[in-house]
Amino acid sequence: MSTAVQDRPFGSILVASLLLLGLLGPVPARAELPVESTGQVVTLPAPAPHWAWVADPLLRRSTLVDLDRGKTLGMVSAGFGPIMPMLAAGRGEVMVAETHYSRGSRGERTDVLTLYDMRTLAPTAEVVLPPKRAISAVPSNHATLTDDERFAVVFNLTPAASISVVDLAERRLAGEIATPGCSLVYAVSGRRIAMLCLDGALLVIALDEGGGEASRKRSAPFFDPQVDPITEKGVRIGDRWLFASFEGYLHEVDLSGEVPAFAEPWSLFDDGQRSDEWRIGGAQHLALHRKSGRLFALMHQGGVDTHKESGSEVWVYDLAGRKLLQRIELESPGLTIMGFPIEVPEDWIWPLSSIASGIVNAIGSAMGGDEIRATQDETPLLAVTSNFGGGIALYDALTGDFLRRIYSGNMTNVGLIAPFGGQAP
Amino acid sequence: MNMDDWVSDLTRAVARRTSRRGFLAGIGAVLVGGGATPLLPISRASAQGAPGEPHPDKPEGDPEGCDYWRYCAIDGFLASCCGGTHTACPPGTEMSPITWLGTCRNPVDGTEYVISYNDCCGKEVCGRCFCRRTEGDKPIYYTHKNNDIDWCMGTSSVIYNSTVAIVVGTSTKKG
Numbered sequence: 001m002s003t004a005v006q007d008r009p010f011g012s013i014l015v016a017s018l019l020l021l022g023l024l025g026p027v028p029a030r031a032e033l034p035v036e037s038t039g040q041v042v043t044l045p046a047p048a049p050h051w052a053w054v055a056d057p058l059l060r061r062s063t064l065v066d067l068d069r070g071k072t073l074g075m076v077s078a079g080f081g082p083i084m085p086m087l088a089a090g091r092g093e094v095m096v097a098e099t100h101y102s103r104g105s106r107g108e109r110t111d112v113l114t115l116y117d118m119r120t121l122a123p124t125a126e127v128v129l130p131p132k133r134a135i136s137a138v139p140s141n142h143a144t145l146t147d148d149e150r151f152a153v154v155f156n157l158t159p160a161a162s163i164s165v166v167d168l169a170e171r172r173l174a175g176e177i178a179t180p181g182c183s184l185v186y187a188v189s190g191r192r193i194a195m196l197c198l199d200g201a202l203l204v205i206a207l208d209e210g211g212g213e214a215s216r217k218r219s220a221p222f223f224d225p226q227v228d229p230i231t232e233k234g235v236r237i238g239d240r241w242l243f244a245s246f247e248g249y250l251h252e253v254d255l256s257g258e259v260p261a262f263a264e265p266w267s268l269f270d271d272g273q274r275s276d277e278w279r280i281g282g283a284q285h286l287a288l289h290r291k292s293g294r295l296f297a298l299m300h301q302g303g304v305d306t307h308k309e310s311g312s313e314v315w316v317y318d319l320a321g322r323k324l325l326q327r328i329e330l331e332s333p334g335l336t337i338m339g340f341p342i343e344v345p346e347d348w349i350w351p352l353s354s355i356a357s358g359i360v361n362a363i364g365s366a367m368g369g370d371e372i373r374a375t376q377d378e379t380p381l382l383a384v385t386s387n388f389g390g391g392i393a394l395y396d397a398l399t400g401d402f403l404r405r406i407y408s409g410n411m412t413n414v415g416l417i418a419p420f421g422g423q424a425p
Numbered sequence: 426m427n428m429d430d431w432v433s434d435l436t437r438a439v440a441r442r443t444s445r446r447g448f449l450a451g452i453g454a455v456l457v458g459g460g461a462t463p464l465l466p467i468s469r470a471s472a473q474g475a476p477g478e479p480h481p482d483k484p485e486g487d488p489e490g491c492d493y494w495r496y497c498a499i500d501g502f503l504a505s506c507c508g509g510t511h512t513a514c515p516p517g518t519e520m521s522p523i524t525w526l527g528t529c530r531n532p533v534d535g536t537e538y539v540i541s542y543n544d545c546c547g548k549e550v551c552g553r554c555f556c557r558r559t560e561g562d563k564p565i566y567y568t569h570k571n572n573d574i575d576w577c578m579g580t581s582s583v584i585y586n587s588t589v590a591i592v593v594g595t596s597t598k599k600g
Contacts, residue, residue, distance in 0.1 A: 157568070
């Protein structure tokens, strides 16, 4: 106690001295903080174009991220497999096809389409699905909404192929439609769903007012899966879907008419690039900025059958002109351990800082990029992620300039989407 | 060129000259240290390959390595590193009866074998010995030749743990 008494004058003298020296600002009037209420939960503002969902199958969630601020905004926690929220902007809802077990990894399986309020991210409704939805390491195109946001369509594989249709207005399962030999779901206008078939054909199913099958049309094969298959990782512009083949040919499928039109495929590579063994690769290797018509493709150098290899570069094409505009050498998408970013602290001195950042970047670059997405606004971002880390590398989608890396807390990234651009697909 | 650029370029060049899989495996080996070395080198050295199989000391004969000949079309975690073997699932998991198929060449007899990649199911993902080789892999719509699909079908749980590689016949043709 005597010590405390002795300290007080010393502390007062110190503060007074600092004040005299102008080192402390004005002393605020001492007031106790007001008592705060418990139980508050944040409600999100209206979505911004630079928000994105990044899924982590290990943590069984998809994280909502503000790419501009590098902020984690919230998440949906949604069961086993890549979690791909579908935005129904007109309904102010986001929905996820989910798979759960009553005892974690065992017990009774329940597949469910869960609807979340976009502002609260709280589940508001659910529709139980047939327990057979397809789950794979490819995050995209396993479920979709019809353009009018009336129905959700979920691809099933047992391995018999089918689709489950959910009526979102009535919040009920409308039914199941068998699609033997045809897989995945690609929405086009007019409540139609296109699917890719084993023989290289396209199946187009139109839904009726009740979510049943109104019509079914199957095209002639438009590619040979034995010779040069197109990948599942297509991107959409209007009623066109764009697919790249293993050998780097871009197939454009136009579904605006009654009968699909298949443009002559064009090569993403010239002869020199082809002989240098540049190839497409990655879990989502195409992205598109629809307004500017810039098509982005993840590329790497590798031999035959390396169509899942991560990309070391993103190549930017003018879609209308079918012309390569730019090659972007990728920076590290970001290393993480248990979600924590591994970045070299800014206050490390040279040469330690250079060596350490060189090593971190080299490891990250070797990991490469597995998924790319572009936002759809006037100042678009290109986001690049790796399956092996939780970071997101951001580039200016118009100039290709690397901007920064951000982190969401994810440990892995399998499933990246940026659906908030507010423009029609 | 400043020092930052130089170090960055050098390390990138080293990384690029190494395959991604090899590079990641290398990182894994560094991270786990001695764990990457066989714990029983004496018994390993004296081990003989099973009849018709490459010697287990060779990469193409080591079922715990991604270069093992049967893994040519695999994408997943090796059951042999997860408590199982290359033909048996880890304890307490359930082997999926529905699979995808690959065609791999056995270096011992030069024969192309049809390999069934059965997933081991019902426990969370193993995390050891990730191996992605995609020889002959096709997209999801070409279902029986696709290794991205969670093949835990026909089992009591769709939760994926790891994968085995079982010889189910010989093939006259690759593809």
